[in-house]
Amino acid sequence: MTQSPPPTPTNTPRQDISELVRNQLQNLLEMQNFQGAKALLAPVQPVDIADAIAGLPDPLQAIAFRLLSKDEAIEIYEYLDSDIQQSLLAEFRQQDFLDIVNQMSPDDRVQLFEELPAKVVRRLLQQLSPEEREATAMLLGYRPGTAGRRMTPEYVGLREDMTVAEALNRIRSNAQDVETIYTLYVTDRDRRLQGILSLRELVVAQPEERIGDLMTRDVVFVQTDTDQEEVAQLLQRYDFLAIPVVDSEQRLVGIVTVDDVLDILEQETTEDIYKLGGLEASEDSYFRSSLFKVARQRVTWLLVLLLTNTGTTAVIRSQEEVLEKVVALAAFIPLLIDTGGNVGAQSSTVIIRGLSTEATQMHRISRIIGREGIAGTLLGAMLGVIVTLWAYVMQRNWGVALSVGISLFMISILASVAGASLPLLFRSLKLDPALMSAPFITTAVDVLGVLIYLLTARWILGI
Numbered sequence: 001m002t003q004s005p006p007p008t009p010t011n012t013p014r015q016d017i018s019e020l021v022r023n024q025l026q027n028l029l030e031m032q033n034f035q036g037a038k039a040l041l042a043p044v045q046p047v048d049i050a051d052a053i054a055g056l057p058d059p060l061q062a063i064a065f066r067l068l069s070k071d072e073a074i075e076i077y078e079y080l081d082s083d084i085q086q087s088l089l090a091e092f093r094q095q096d097f098l099d100i101v102n103q104m105s106p107d108d109r110v111q112l113f114e115e116l117p118a119k120v121v122r123r124l125l126q127q128l129s130p131e132e133r134e135a136t137a138m139l140l141g142y143r144p145g146t147a148g149r150r151m152t153p154e155y156v157g158l159r160e161d162m163t164v165a166e167a168l169n170r171i172r173s174n175a176q177d178v179e180t181i182y183t184l185y186v187t188d189r190d191r192r193l194q195g196i197l198s199l200r201e202l203v204v205a206q207p208e209e210r211i212g213d214l215m216t217r218d219v220v221f222v223q224t225d226t227d228q229e230e231v232a233q234l235l236q237r238y239d240f241l242a243i244p245v246v247d248s249e250q251r252l253v254g255i256v257t258v259d260d261v262l263d264i265l266e267q268e269t270t271e272d273i274y275k276l277g278g279l280e281a282s283e284d285s286y287f288r289s290s291l292f293k294v295a296r297q298r299v300t301w302l303l304v305l306l307l308t309n310t311g312t313t314a315v316i317r318s319q320e321e322v323l324e325k326v327v328a329l330a331a332f333i334p335l336l337i338d339t340g341g342n343v344g345a346q347s348s349t350v351i352i353r354g355l356s357t358e359a360t361q362m363h364r365i366s367r368i369i370g371r372e373g374i375a376g377t378l379l380g381a382m383l384g385v386i387v388t389l390w391a392y393v394m395q396r397n398w399g400v401a402l403s404v405g406i407s408l409f410m411i412s413i414l415a416s417v418a419g420a421s422l423p424l425l426f427r428s429l430k431l432d433p434a435l436m437s438a439p440f441i442t443t444a445v446d447v448l449g450v451l452i453y454l455l456t457a458r459w460i461l462g463i
Contacts, residue, residue: 025058028058054084113140235261240258
């Protein structure tokens with residue numbers, strides 16, 4: 001008798017369900033209990049099945065995927081990471097894969113095609129149905145990272161002269177083929193966007209009322225060439241479930257939905273994090289990238305920092321006399337420049353994040369820099385007192401201790417101002433503040449911080 005799998009607990013935290021399913025699924029597949037595996041997956045949410053399949057060893061992923069029905073496979077395939085999608089592609093018979101790709105939503109299909117070699121994409125496009133080929137080719141014609149590339153052409157379009165009853169009939173007949181029905185779009189005969197209407201407004205209206213009397217004419221929309229980050233910000237600002245996309249002639253060509261925006265925000269945040277570390281954003285996951293590519297992405301700014309930090313060496317060499325007379329001063333150089341670097345990094349992170357979310361306004365530059373300067377002064381005062389006492393305990397020399405404390409106070413102010421002003425400067429020059437700021441802040445704090453420290457020590461110690 002085939003043993004049935006244990007039921008998936010409904011009170012298990014969501015983040016643990018996919019791991020629980022993965023462990024049970026792997027055991028069943030290794031025992032070749034395929035009926036038990038099917039029964040296990042039946043009550044599980046598609047996204048959790050996708051996570052479970054992704055966690056399986058490579059040979060078992062294709063086996064698990066083949067246990068799914070065609071409709072389940074289509075939905076779950078869209079949740080999988082692109083590297084797993086491509087590995088499954090190699091395991092499928094061509095017709096099996098075409099059936100899945102043909103039923104995917106156009107925007108998800110385009111994201112898959114972006115990861116595939118051009119030769120494979122051309123072959124797949126030729127074998128799609130005419131309608132799906134046209135929709136996919138249209139999206140691929142727009143630049144990556146724009147609303148046109150991210151949108152789906154599947155939406156419910158209404159006319160102003162329709163009655164509520166006619167609109168509801170159209171929704172019923174098209175609901176299975178569109179991305180969302182909660183926001184409805186009203187166009188004229190040339191597909192130019194005239195207004196929007198929510199499903200709730202339609203449902204509570206009288207059957208004989210006209211759409212033109214119910215719709216909102218003040219529509220927030222984006223152009224096909226609008227940057228995807230701006231699209232995400234608009235959806236977040238207005239709490240929309242979807243936003244319409246129009247071409248240069250104001251014709252409605254598609255919509256960007258909130259699930260796409262979540263992907264956009266994740267992608268943009270990942271890019272910003274990479275840039276804050278002085279790295280190129282990579283389209284491939286870490287383990288899919290070759291070690292040579294990983295090294296190439298990291299080496300550029302490291303070389304820049306290596307060259308610019310020779311300025312620190314030059315400053316130290318120019319002040320050798322101070323260090324020779326009071327050797328104890330050298331012990332505190334790493335403390336000062338590391339603390340200054342951390343203060344500058346904190347300041348720049350706040351400003352760069354503010355620029356990304358538009359919370360930081362460029363016309364308030366003087367106020368922003370002044371505020372960070374005051375914050376640096378307060379931080380420097382607190383840290384300066386502490387490090388002065390600590391330096392005295394270590395060296396039993398008030399001259400050295402005061403040199404360290406006063407220098408840290410001034411370096412904190414310098415780092416805060418640099419951390420605030422450099423991102424704003426790079427933004428005004430149309431450069432990426434996330435990518436450009438970190439190496440320049442590090443260089444400024446290192447070179448000027450050491451210079452401030454040694455000149456302060458020379459003044460206090462009378463060298």
